[in-house]
Amino acid sequence: MVKAMKKYHIIVLIITTVVLSVIVPVIINECYKPNVGYITLWGAQDVLAYFGEILGALGSIFIGVIALAQSKQANKISDRLLQLEEKKNTPYLFIDITKSSVETFNNHEIDISIYLKNTTDNVISILGVNDLKMFPSLLEKSAFYVPFSTEWTKHYSVLPSQSRQINFFGEVPKKDEPLNNFEEHYINDTFLQMTCELTLRLGYVNSSDEFEQIYEFFLMIPKHIDKHTVAHFESIESSIIKIDTIENV
Structure with missing residues (x-):
């Protein structure tokens, strides 16, 4: 369809050029040859x-319009390349x-397992994991935190196409x-319906750049959890920003 439109425009341009360059001058010449009728100065x-x-x-x-269109197209291509380069250089799980x-999940014990998947082509290092922030309801303003259950070493690697498990666990005796x-x-x-927020510090292996990735999502948890019931992670939203950008704000 696009090729057909381009071909049509080229044909129209050729016809218009021929008419303006050849036929119109001939018409002007023929109009002045009899030297009769309305006499001009x-x-x-x-x-x-x-x-x-x-x-x-x-x-x-016409040339200016073409140059402007080509400039806009070049800018779009440049922006697209910059976005691809930025995406390539940004670790994302x-x-x-x-x-x-x-x-x-009950009043005295919480055990949540979250898998993070690396969909980039590079090895990602998880440099830090914050405790899982949770709100019992949308109207609840005070949050509580489920502790991250493992001390992660710096530059913990997640290979491309690999999922890595992280756990959040909190427990108190029932009498407490x-x-x-x-x-x-x-x-x-x-x-x-729990509102959750999870914050990670990420970076690529062999790179000094660090990023902060924040997830926000709903966790739909049945009242009675067993092997036949599952919780649902829904409406997951995520943002990521370079650490030095945060510090310079």
Whole structure:
């Protein structure tokens, strides 16, 4: 379709050029040959010169339009290349919802397993993991934190196309104060809708650049979790920014 339109435009341009360059001068010449009718103060030479100037101006405008269109196209290509280069140089991990799970979730024990997948072509180092920030409901302003359960070494590597598990675990004896009281937050006494926030520090192996990636998502948790029921990770949104950019703000 696009090729057909381009071919059509080329044909129209050729026809227009022939008409303006050949036929119009002949018409002007033929109009002045009889030397009858309305007599002008200028001759055929003047009209041809005037027409030539108009034709030249139209040509300049046409060339300018083409140059402007090519410049815009070049800018688009340049922006696209910059975006691809930026994407290539930015480590990014996705939450793999097919593997992530909630093993236990009650007032005294929380066990959440999240898998992070590397979809880039480079090895990503996880430099730090914050505790999982959770809100029992959308209206709840005070958050509680589920501790990250493992001390990760610096430059922990995640290979391309690999998923890496991280765990968040909190537990208190049943006789002690509960981690949180979720009973009042259950929807229809069947499930919880937790608002979660997870922050990572990332970087590529053999690179000094560090990035902060923040995930925000809903965690739909059934009231009774067993091997036949699963929690759902929904509406996952993520942003990533270079660490020195944050520090310079």
